[in-house]
Ligand SMILES: Nc1ncnc2c1ncn2[C@@H]1O[C@H](COP(=O)(O)OP(=O)(O)OP(=O)(O)O)[C@@H](O)[C@H]1O
């Protein structure tokens with residue numbers, strides 16, 4: 001049973017100055033599972049992912065991946081991870097295909113022509129035509145940039161993939177294409193995925209399990225079915241998207 | 252009452268002082284990390300040559316223009332300051348010394364600081380605030396090796412070449428004014444220049460250039476890397492990179508001169 005856990009987060013704390021963002025997060029993600037974290041804007045969802053990736057140093061707590069403590073030891077950590085950034089974070093000095101094939105070119109030293117073929121294949125997978133490959137990120141729409149970011153995250157078939165708001169800013173049809181892609185990478189490639197989203201339709205579709213982050217803690221977690229039956233007022237308010245309820249929005 | 256005032260005084264003095272010490276510590280750490288990663292493989296050769304082109308080739312016109320006018324004006328000034336007896340030798344000598352020791356390295360470095368230091372800080376700052384640097388890390392690539400090391404190496408190695416070019420152009424500027432404006436004999440002027448050519452002047456100038464190049468790249472990378480808060484933060488980083496590089500260039504110019512020439 002223990003061996004089924006891919007990522008185990010225990011009592012994770014992170015503050016910026018006086019501002020407490022994560023205040024004791026406990027969360028386990030099973031191997032091959034698709035976990036979705038929901039929560040309001042600014043509750044620290046991106047910070048949580050960045051702590052797991054070692055991009056931010058937590059103040060306190062433990063993060064284990066495959067049973068190994070990773071805090072402070074990020075060497076080789078990223079070789080098994082892929083990440084789609086909330087803002088895309090494409091390298092604007094590189095063309096689209098060089099972005100997508102970055103890992104192949106720089107880490108695996110794949111010849112450029114082979115790397116390009118592979119990049120074009122993955123670009124097609126995320127719904128982008130081959131002629132996009134030679135454009136630069138600044139020439140793409142926001143949604144296209146997101147898909148390029150997605151292609152860059154999955155090209156190496158990583159064991160763990162993080163998606164930070166993969167469908168935000170996409171039209172509903174493209175959102176569903178991305179949903180299918182996430183499901184495909186999780187189920188098809190056996191990757192463990194952690195997705196952050198506000199898009200409840202997307203969450204329902206891709207999640208094996210949903211966890212809700214509120215005031216620095218995971219206040220609820222369960223399957224989609226359990227979510228539909230829950231009487232947790234925070235979760236109910238978030239699903240309904242209502243301004244009335246226990247979650248107070250500071251205006 | 253007095254105690255309170257002293258406390259108040261220390262407080263107002265203390266906060267900036269602590270801030271200054273913290274940023275000094277951060278900078279030191281950054282320098283150590285940069286140097287470590289600059290000498291340890293993997294090396295990103297392609298990025299290095301890209302920077303050589305950016306810093307070196309595209310700076311040639313700026314450096315050429317700066318040094319040619321510097322050489323010209325020195326020739327004119329020297330002539331007006333000397334009696335006409337022996338002016339030929341004096342002008343050639345003063346142009347040579349001031350261009351190779353001071354004007355070419357310092358003026359070129361200041362111009363390059365404005366051009367390259369700003370561009371580097373803006374590029375790296377933008378990469379920082381748009382999470383491209385985070386993205387690099389998640390792609391198992393160390394930003395110190397991929398971004399900073401090529402820039403530091405390029406700064407260190409390219410500036411001396413630029414300055415050597417500036418030396419030649421600056422001396423040529425002096426020659427043009429000497430011969431065409433002041434009516435010196437060309438052969439005599441050239442002979443006087445060659446006679447007075449001294450290794451220490453040129454070497455000290457090139458040493459300065461290497462140090463200045465490193466400073467420019469370092470300030471560009473450092474200020475870019477620590478920028479935060481969107482476009483405004485990047486703008487601040489750009490200004491800081493140019494200002495701090497320029498001041499450091501002038502300070503180190505004195506220090507290196509002292510090392511080479513003080514007796
Ligand atoms: N590097 C940082 N320095 C200071 N504060 C930060 C930093 N990163 C995040 N924060 C703060 O942490 C809080 C959580 O930010 P985070 O980006 O994780 O929110 P989020 O849950 O991802 O929100 P959204 O859904 O809008 O993306 C915010 O209040 C933010 O101001």
Ligand SMILES: [Mg+2]
Pocket residue numbers: 045046047086164
């Ligand atoms: Mg976020």
